[in-house]
Amino acid sequence: MSDTDYNFAYLDEQTKRMIRRAILKGVAVPGYQVPFASREMPMPYGWGTGGVQVSAACLTPEDTFKVIDQGADDTTNAVSIRKFFEKTAGVAVTEKTAEATIIQTRHRIPETPLTEDQILVYQVPIPEPLRFLEPRETETRKMHALEEYGLMHVKLYEDISRHGEIATAYAYPVKVEGRYVMDPSPIPKFDNPKLESAALQLFGAGREQRIYAVPPFTKVVSLDFEDHPFDPSKAPHPCALCGAEDTYLDEVITDDAGGRMFVCSDTDFCARRRGEAA
Amino acid sequence: MTPLLDVKSLTMTYGGRIGCTDVSFTLYPGEVLGIVGESGSGKSTLLNCLAGHLPPDRGEVIFDTRAGGPRDVLAMSEPERRMLGRTDWAFVHQNPRDGLRMRVSAGGNVGERLMAVGARHYGEIRGAALDWLDRVEIHESRIDDRPAAFSGGMQQRLQIARNLVTGPRLVFMDEPTGGLDVSVQARLLDLIRGLVRRMGLSAIVVTHDLAVVRLLADRLMVMKDGRVIETGLTDQVLDDPQAPYTQLLVSSVLQV
Numbered sequence: 001m002s003d004t005d006y007n008f009a010y011l012d013e014q015t016k017r018m019i020r021r022a023i024l025k026g027v028a029v030p031g032y033q034v035p036f037a038s039r040e041m042p043m044p045y046g047w048g049t050g051g052v053q054v055s056a057a058c059l060t061p062e063d064t065f066k067v068i069d070q071g072a073d074d075t076t077n078a079v080s081i082r083k084f085f086e087k088t089a090g091v092a093v094t095e096k097t098a099e100a101t102i103i104q105t106r107h108r109i110p111e112t113p114l115t116e117d118q119i120l121v122y123q124v125p126i127p128e129p130l131r132f133l134e135p136r137e138t139e140t141r142k143m144h145a146l147e148e149y150g151l152m153h154v155k156l157y158e159d160i161s162r163h164g165e166i167a168t169a170y171a172y173p174v175k176v177e178g179r180y181v182m183d184p185s186p187i188p189k190f191d192n193p194k195l196e197s198a199a200l201q202l203f204g205a206g207r208e209q210r211i212y213a214v215p216p217f218t219k220v221v222s223l224d225f226e227d228h229p230f231d232p233s234k235a236p237h238p239c240a241l242c243g244a245e246d247t248y249l250d251e252v253i254t255d256d257a258g259g260r261m262f263v264c265s266d267t268d269f270c271a272r273r274r275g276e277a278a
Numbered sequence: 279m280t281p282l283l284d285v286k287s288l289t290m291t292y293g294g295r296i297g298c299t300d301v302s303f304t305l306y307p308g309e310v311l312g313i314v315g316e317s318g319s320g321k322s323t324l325l326n327c328l329a330g331h332l333p334p335d336r337g338e339v340i341f342d343t344r345a346g347g348p349r350d351v352l353a354m355s356e357p358e359r360r361m362l363g364r365t366d367w368a369f370v371h372q373n374p375r376d377g378l379r380m381r382v383s384a385g386g387n388v389g390e391r392l393m394a395v396g397a398r399h400y401g402e403i404r405g406a407a408l409d410w411l412d413r414v415e416i417h418e419s420r421i422d423d424r425p426a427a428f429s430g431g432m433q434q435r436l437q438i439a440r441n442l443v444t445g446p447r448l449v450f451m452d453e454p455t456g457g458l459d460v461s462v463q464a465r466l467l468d469l470i471r472g473l474v475r476r477m478g479l480s481a482i483v484v485t486h487d488l489a490v491v492r493l494l495a496d497r498l499m500v501m502k503d504g505r506v507i508e509t510g511l512t513d514q515v516l517d518d519p520q521a522p523y524t525q526l527l528v529s530s531v532l533q534v
Contacts (some may be wrong), residue, residue: 150390153393157389158386226398226400
């Protein structure tokens with residue numbers, strides 16, 4: 001079977017149009033979860049089916065595509081999704097953040113600031129920030145509609161009472177443009193300040209069939225208490241490879257004797273810094 | 279004096295069956311109204327209609343709101359009604375599991391209503407929770423325990439604390455002492471009576487236990503088959519019942 005047997009970017013045009021309508025609605029109501037008719041994709045749920053569908057609906061033949069998984073360009077998930085669109089859409093791909101026009105990401109925001117010409121597509125496992133507090137979808141939708149978000153702070157309260165600080169380290173809830181409380185997908189809370197970005201940010205949840213969006217320059221506030229303000233913490237080390245002090249770090253176990261090192265989770269950013277230093 | 283709650287010919291049917299029909303009464307600030315009747319007499323239906331949990335077919339429930347004066351609760355929009363449910367109203371369920379979040383600590387349970395109306399200072403929320411746990415006689419060392427680790431009586435007291443923390447003016451209670459043993463019941467009743475008197479609360483207490491209304495209620499309404507068959511001062515109704523059913527009810531109480 002030749003590559004041309006696929007429609008451009010795998011999905012048929014009707015489906016892409018349906019997804020674009022959901023995206024437009026999401027952009028019009030920042031932070032609101034728009035239901036959409038998620039399709040079966042040639043990968044299992046939990047591997048980024050939502051993100052892939054959003055990417056497919058946004059891609060044009062002129063785009064340059066980049067995929068990161070936990071900040072890295074070279075992990076299984078990132079490589080296979082990048083190859084998927086190389087094959088089905090024939091678009092140019094890159095590992096350089098600055099050169100990409102569409103970046104699909106799993107659980108990180110690139111360290112390099114994004115521009116107005118870029119779109120960041122998130123893979124979202126569970127779009128509902130209230131899910132673990134209130135299991136009924138009928139009730140959570142009503143809470144969003146009526147802006148009843150007291151429960152979200154109950155979770156933060158429980159964190160402080162048990163751990164002495166807000167222990168939520170990823171998927172940290174945010175309020176978008178003073179209205180909807182949103183789950184920013186499981187990005188580390190270190191990345192939360194970067195949600196106020198020049199780029200368009202789109203969130204796709206395939207299994208849960210929801211799309212939501214944060215348009216460029218939208219106000220995104222991380223929830224907190226007055227006496228326990230939001231703290232975008234990270235490991236207190238510099239990167240062992242490039243020496244950066246202000247990036248999010250992965251802890252890598254190097255041997256069986258307790259040896260470990262901290263390195264940038266954003267591989268492209270780290271490699272570029274090392275290239276410049278050399 | 280403006281009544282706090284003015285109910286006019288409230289009717290609720292389930293299909294062709296009567297839940298409660300043509301119920302009218304007024305409740306004044308600081309007054310406790312008891313509603314008694316046997317199982318299936320419509321008292322819980324009535325309470326749920328009043329509290330906005332069930333939509334009645336006909337009638338008016340006029341509540342004297344803090345901001346806007348007397349307003350028909352049933353004509354309010356849902357956000358307004360739910361706001362009322364978090365601020366001026368409180369609902370104490372018979373089973374504390376219905377009124378508590380079992381997976382959230384005692385402090386979080388008490389603090390939820392405060393956070394729901396905008397409290398965003400952890401220290402103050404915690405202070406209020408400690409104060410209320412003390413008022414309902416739960417030791418402060420239990421503040422971070424989950425209600426699942428509490429006894430039935432403690433759960434019920436925690437539920438009361440959680441409801442009263444925002445200083446409501448009207449409390450609905452559905453069998454607040456049901457399922458508790460008599461000595462725990464007695465202490466809980468004592469506590470409720472003290473809180474109601476000190477805070478000047480109005481309350482509507484639904485129960486089938488005549489001893490509870492004798493202790494708590496100023497006035498009494500007796501229901502049977504969805505209708506109110508007798509009303510009056512509590513002592514008057516219990517000591518000199520007029521309706522045949524009330525006479526039966528009063529004479530059915532076991533004397534120890």
